[in-house]
Amino acid sequence: MANEVKLHGVTGSPFVCRAVIALNLKEIKYEFVAEDLSNKSADLLKYNPVYKKVPVLVHNGNPISESLVIVEYIDEVWKGVPILPQDAYEKAQARFWAKFMDDKCFPAVFKAVSSHGEEQAVAEVHEALQFLENELKVKGSKFFGGDNINLVDIAATFVAFWIGAVEEALGIELLPKDKFPKLTEWSDNYVNCQAVKDSLPPRENIVAFFKKRFGKA
Ligand SMILES: N[C@@H](CCC(=O)N[C@@H](CS)C(=O)NCC(=O)O)C(=O)O
Numbered sequence: 462m463a464n465e466v467k468l469h470g471v472t473g474s475p476f477v478c479r480a481v482i483a484l485n486l487k488e489i490k491y492e493f494v495a496e497d498l499s500n501k502s503a504d505l506l507k508y509n510p511v512y513k514k515v516p517v518l519v520h521n522g523n524p525i526s527e528s529l530v531i532v533e534y535i536d537e538v539w540k541g542v543p544i545l546p547q548d549a550y551e552k553a554q555a556r557f558w559a560k561f562m563d564d565k566c567f568p569a570v571f572k573a574v575s576s577h578g579e580e581q582a583v584a585e586v587h588e589a590l591q592f593l594e595n596e597l598k599v600k601g602s603k604f605f606g607g608d609n610i611n612l613v614d615i616a617a618t619f620v621a622f623w624i625g626a627v628e629e630a631l632g633i634e635l636l637p638k639d640k641f642p643k644l645t646e647w648s649d650n651y652v653n654c655q656a657v658k659d660s661l662p663p664r665e666n667i668v669a670f671f672k673k674r675f676g677k678a
């Protein structure tokens with residue numbers, strides 16, 4: 462069977478990065494279709510008419526939207542390194558924490574960034590990150606997935622990579638090492654995984670983006 466895989470995305474997006482990491486983990490060959498979010502392609506609007514967002518994975522002509530849905534799809538279709546646990550309960554837990562990244566962590570971080578580190582907003586980030594710190598402490602493992610990365614690690618890519626760039630760009634502290642030792646260690650281990658390292662955009666580009674978009678003039 463022909464396996465045509467295309468990923469519509471932009472290079473600086475943590476959501477797109479989740480899909481790229483999953484593709485790299487499974488060693489899948491794909492074509493990256495670069496989108497201009499200020500002038501979205503007809504294909505993007507056709508493939509994701511509901512949200513009109515990237516990433517969109519197109520597998521043999523079938524579009525799949527929403528980064529976490531894409532990662533699960535990749536895991537189901539391609540064998541190789543597993544991304545979700547096999548056990549039903551562990552799988553449910555992994556999905557719970559992945560959803561937590563999007564429902565709690567990401568909005569809190571976004572609020573802290575757009576308010577230039579306003580105190581209450583930063584407190585909300587810390588409250589969310591504390592749950593992740595505790596989860597790592599309880600598991601006592603290198604990754605949320607155990608010895609290897611799983612859906613939760615991939616969902617948390619923005620915590621490992623984007624938060625540090627934001628801190629540098631805006632001079633605010635969201636992930637202090639003394640308060641979050643486990644999460645800091647996890648971040649270092651995670652961004653140094655080969656499949657992750659190969660998937661991340663240059664850090665200076667992200668720093669420059671946040672300076673331009675959210676920095677004080
Ligand atoms: N929940 C979505 C979020 C994706 C998302 O926010 N994508 C942004 C880029 S980082 C986007 O396409 N924005 C275009 C727009 O909102 O017009 C996912 O997980 O895929």
Ligand SMILES: *[C@@H]1O[C@H](CO)[C@@H](O)[C@H](O)[C@H]1NC(C)=O
Pocket residue numbers: 500501502503
């Ligand atoms: C928008 O994209 C189309 C191609 O998809 C291109 O022909 C057009 O020039 C672009 N418009 C702007 C304003 O960049």
